[in-house]
Amino acid sequence: MPxxxxxxxxxxxxxxxxxxxxxxxxxxxFRVINPRGRHxxxxxxxxxxxxEIDGNAGYYCAGMNEQATVIINGSAGVGVAENMMxxxxxxxxxxxxxxxxxxxxxxxxxxxxxxGRCGISARGIEIVVKxxxxxxxxxxxQAGTLVVLGDAGDALGDSIYxxxxxxxxxxxxxxxxxxxxxxxxxxxxxxxxxxxxxxxNGEVDPGEFKRYGSGRTLYHFHMDNLGAY
Amino acid sequence: xxxxxxxxxxxxxxxGLFLKNRALEPKLGSLLAGMLGTxxxxxxxxxxxxxxxxxxxxxxxxxxxxxxxxxxxAALAKKVEAAIGASVTVETHxxxxxxxxxxxxxxxxxxxIAGLSKVKVVGSxxxxxxxxxVGRPDVVAKRFDLAHMAGSHAIAHTRMATxxxxxxxxxxxxxxxxxxxxxxxxxxxxxxxxxxxxxxxGLHFETENDTEVAAGYxxxxxxxxxxxxxxxxxxxxxxxxxxxxxxxTEDGFGVLRDPIACKPAVMAETDDYVAFGSExxxxxxxPGIDKARVWEPEPAxxxxxxxx
Numbered sequence: 001m002p003x004x005x006x007x008x009x010x011x012x013x014x015x016x017x018x019x020x021x022x023x024x025x026x027x028x029x030f031r032v033i034n035p036r037g038r039h040x041x042x043x044x045x046x047x048x049x050x051x052e053i054d055g056n057a058g059y060y061c062a063g064m065n066e067q068a069t070v071i072i073n074g075s076a077g078v079g080v081a082e083n084m085m086x087x088x089x090x091x092x093x094x095x096x097x098x099x100x101x102x103x104x105x106x107x108x109x110x111x112x113x114x115x116g117r118c119g120i121s122a123r124g125i126e127i128v129v130k131x132x133x134x135x136x137x138x139x140x141x142q143a144g145t146l147v148v149l150g151d152a153g154d155a156l157g158d159s160i161y162x163x164x165x166x167x168x169x170x171x172x173x174x175x176x177x178x179x180x181x182x183x184x185x186x187x188x189x190x191x192x193x194x195x196x197x198x199x200x201n202g203e204v205d206p207g208e209f210k211r212y213g214s215g216r217t218l219y220h221f222h223m224d225n226l227g228a229y
Numbered sequence: 230x231x232x233x234x235x236x237x238x239x240x241x242x243x244x245g246l247f248l249k250n251r252a253l254e255p256k257l258g259s260l261l262a263g264m265l266g267t268x269x270x271x272x273x274x275x276x277x278x279x280x281x282x283x284x285x286x287x288x289x290x291x292x293x294x295x296x297x298x299x300x301x302x303a304a305l306a307k308k309v310e311a312a313i314g315a316s317v318t319v320e321t322h323x324x325x326x327x328x329x330x331x332x333x334x335x336x337x338x339x340x341x342i343a344g345l346s347k348v349k350v351v352g353s354x355x356x357x358x359x360x361x362x363v364g365r366p367d368v369v370a371k372r373f374d375l376a377h378m379a380g381s382h383a384i385a386h387t388r389m390a391t392x393x394x395x396x397x398x399x400x401x402x403x404x405x406x407x408x409x410x411x412x413x414x415x416x417x418x419x420x421x422x423x424x425x426x427x428x429x430x431g432l433h434f435e436t437e438n439d440t441e442v443a444a445g446y447x448x449x450x451x452x453x454x455x456x457x458x459x460x461x462x463x464x465x466x467x468x469x470x471x472x473x474x475x476x477x478t479e480d481g482f483g484v485l486r487d488p489i490a491c492k493p494a495v496m497a498e499t500d501d502y503v504a505f506g507s508e509x510x511x512x513x514x515x516p517g518i519d520k521a522r523v524w525e526p527e528p529a530x531x532x533x534x535x536x537x
Contacts, residue, residue: 036510096493135490
């Protein structure tokens with residue numbers, strides 16, 4: 001079990017080592033200590049291994065992740081798991097702005113709160129936030145799911161495409177073209193499955209959530225909106 | 230400036246430290262220097278800091294900035310003494326010097342300094358001193374020997390220039406009022422119009438810089454009777470653009486982010502201090518940070534701490 005101390009080993013050397021791991025690697029668990037807010041820790045992973053980071057990570061932690069499981073025993077800076085393709089990222093503390101931005105796949109679980117723009121431009125990533133999310137979350141989100149157990153800030157889902165949003169608490173305001181939608185048994189089933197994947201099997205009742213999504217009035221060309229394009 | 234679709238911005242860095250535990254005051258400079266050093270790559274163009282140290286009501290401290298370190302500040306002080314008929318103590322830090330003189334002599338001293346040399350008065354106050362220079366932040370901090378300065382609170386800035394030239398005049402912090410200073414990460418879009426309005430109200434600006442306008446705006450509001458907190462609240466209506474402000478007054482320290490929180494900000498609080506950083510990296514070296522409450526200030530919410 002390699003332990004990498006970022007006060008001793010350079011970030012570049014750590015990421016290089018992680019990038020060189022092959023699919024059949026025998027080393028499947030790495031521990032990173034003393035991240036001290038450094039940027040891009042474990043970014044660009046592409047191997048089915050686990051990286052556990054003890055402490056607070058900086059910007060873009062686990063960005064572009066494929067296959068790997070990255071666990072942050074602390075908080076994460078701007079853009080955690082941005083552009084994730086697959087695998088999973090777990091933040092035990094809070095996440096800064098733009099968590100999971102533009103993610104295509106995989107699962108991001110944030111135990112604490114996420115700041116503004118959580119899941120901005122999401123393209124298939126599934127995000128579960130146990131706390132609350134800040135303003136403009138899921139802005140222009142195209143696909144994937146954002147689940148918020150707490151509250152959502154201003155302008156949730158502004159200009160949203162086809163991402164699915166589930167919020168258990170209060171929504172301060174909905175953004176343009178984001179509307180509340182009925183919660184059918186199918187949606188409850190799908191949400192329950194995602195909550196189980198996020199480690200909350202049966203702990204949270206999917207029936208307590210409201211569902212939000214696109215009103216589909218904004219993203220199709222419409223002659224009346226010509227001046228606004 | 231460079232901003233991508235996801236609203237991720239990298240430019241300028243701010244750090245601030247407000248001590249609650251007076252036993253830490255001798256270490257303020259060294260703690261701030263450590264914070265500033267980690268922010269070099271957020272703003273390599275220039276750096277500056279304002280530090281609130283010792284002072285008393287009877288005296289004013291004028292921070293002077295000269296074009297070169299060869300300036301004979303002691304000789305200038307002698308001439309100022311003769312002009313104002315009172316004693317002036319001088320403390321020189323490279324291109325800057327702090328003249329301490331009787332508070333009532335400030336106007337006469339300013340007039341004398343303007344008449345005698347090209348040295349600029351960059352700040353005045355009972356306790357505030359301001360230092361700023363072009364260059365890498367860690368080098369700037371070393372030049373002024375920040376690590377050995379003491380005080381109750383301080384704010385610092387590293388600049389990546391976008392709205393005006395890379396020059397010492399464009400370096401933060403900006404001060405337009407006694408013991409008041411401001412650092413800013415972002416860019417204001419209505420600063421030219423606002424500068425004209427404030428000039429009509431009698432404020433004077435030295436630069437084309439947007440931050441100086443914000444500092445002037447807050448000074449004007451406080452002159453009209455606002456507390457610092459109220460002045461910051463009013464700025465939400467009157468300033469347009471992206472900003473995170475950290476402001477200092479004789480006894481206080483405040484933080485405000487624009488309503489969409491475009492610029493990064495993270496804060497930490499313990500029983501000993503309140504700290505601000507553009508990134509967590511700036512806070513990582515502070516004592517007891519592992520046990521601190523660490524959070525991101527909310528958009529459009531005024532945070533303010535005062536010494537008791």
